[in-house]
Amino acid sequence: MNAVGKTSALALLIFIIILVTYGTESTCINENQTTQNSSSPLAEVSTTVYAQMGTKALLCCPAISLTKTIFLVWTITLRGQPPCRISYKTETKEINETNCTDRNITWASTPAQSPDLQINTVDLGHDGLYLCEMSAHNGNFQKKHDLQVTVPPEVTLSRGENSTAVCEAIAGKPAAHIFWIPDGDCKTATEPHSNGTVTVRSTCHWENNNVSAVFCFVSHLTGDQSKSLELNQAKGVNSTLHSLLTILYVKLSILGIILLIIGFVFFQKRNYCRK
Ligand SMILES: *[C@@H]1O[C@H](CO)[C@@H](O)[C@H](O)[C@H]1NC(C)=O
Ligand SMILES: *[C@@H]1O[C@H](CO)[C@@H](O)[C@H](O)[C@H]1NC(C)=O
Ligand SMILES: *[C@@H]1O[C@H](CO)[C@@H](O)[C@H](O)[C@H]1NC(C)=O
Ligand SMILES: *[C@@H]1O[C@H](CO)[C@@H](O)[C@H](O)[C@H]1NC(C)=O
Ligand SMILES: *[C@@H]1O[C@H](CO)[C@@H](O)[C@H](O)[C@H]1NC(C)=O
Ligand SMILES: *[C@@H]1O[C@H](CO)[C@@H](O)[C@H](O)[C@H]1NC(C)=O
Ligand SMILES: *[C@@H]1O[C@H](CO)[C@@H](O)[C@H](O)[C@H]1NC(C)=O
Ligand SMILES: *[C@@H]1O[C@H](CO)[C@@H](O)[C@H](O)[C@H]1NC(C)=O
Ligand SMILES: *[C@@H]1O[C@H](CO)[C@@H](O)[C@H](O)[C@H]1NC(C)=O
DSSP, X not given: OOHHHHHHHHHHHHHHHHHHHHHHHTOOXXXXXXXXXXXXXXXXXXXXXEEETTSOEXXXXXXXXXXXXXXXXXXXXXXXXXXXXXXEETTTTEEEEESOOOTTEEESSOTXXXXXXXXXXXXXXXXXXEEEEEXXXXXXXXXXXXXXXXXXXXXXXXXXXXXXXXXXXXXXXXXXXXXXXXXXXXXXXXXXXXXXXXXXXXXXXXXXXXXXXXXXXXXXXXXXXXXXXXXXXXXXXOHHHHHHHHHHHHHHHHHHHHHHHHHHHHHHHHHHXXX
């Protein structure tokens, strides 16, 4: 390769690296990668974003330079509340708010630096639509987020009646899925709660008595969890105590047998000596 070839190859490489870096740094956390084509104005697309309860969430506006923006409005529509509207005028740096009461929803920094919105501590009440509209010299742009708050379920696995096992994924959002290994004869029930969370309960029975341990797998957006249970244990008996007693019994029996044998041999020897 000649010098010119090498130089242009290097230039191309640098160009690609710049493109890749630019592409990754402009994404928001919690952002579904299907960001809308921001050069087509006012396309009615809403993207679903998930935010775990208790975490911080960032909601982005269209990727339009603030210097080109004249006016921007956030409209936040939460269940059971009047829509909250936050507007910002670039020229005068003036902010107006209407019907906004949740102090946990703030600007990510200041609107002069970034149009993005931040939820400091995500709560169940933050489920809703978050719309960012921007007016710029070259048109109007918008980005609509359908925010869904997620809650990891609490998983329990316990022994039920008649050698069944009960696995519960308590108060998760959205509802979790429960799988078993090995497969059993299972019944699954879901119980929705008023706060939007759901408890999923799966009760299984295994026909074969040779199933010794079962595994319950809970699959959820916030991460998977699993628990295991020994199935064939004596019911009602404290298992630690039970196994200790078993060991004691076995040891005592062996000791007894050994004593018997020694005694028998000793007795036989004495009998021989007497003869
Ligand atoms: C992203 O959004 C698309 C369409 O709205 C949806 O099908 C997909 O499941 C979403 N992905 C994630 C990771 O949220
Ligand atoms: C975005 O929209 C413009 C105009 O509608 C179109 O020409 C362009 O191909 C689109 N780009 C992408 C990446 O979809
Ligand atoms: C503010 O809330 C009232 C009802 O409480 C509603 O009529 C009004 O439209 C809301 N304002 C905005 C800007 O959404
Ligand atoms: C704020 O409200 C005032 C008076 O209603 C209005 O003149 C101004 O344009 C508004 N500014 C923004 C940024 O919405
Ligand atoms: C913000 O959220 C936290 C946790 O949900 C709550 O304790 C606090 O009161 C909220 N703060 C405001 C100002 O609403
Ligand atoms: C347990 O099994 C017995 C006999 O098979 C049955 O009568 C009883 O209803 C069962 N109990 C439960 C809770 O399924
Ligand atoms: C939702 O409600 C259920 C049932 O009342 C409760 O167990 C759970 O803790 C609640 N979850 C949250 C996040 O408040
Ligand atoms: C349990 O027994 C069935 C037949 O009764 C057999 O097909 C299966 O392989 C056994 N499973 C295990 C884990 O031993
Ligand atoms: C078994 O008994 C011990 C002491 O009596 C107790 O600490 C333990 O919690 C019991 N375990 C079960 C599974 O009941």
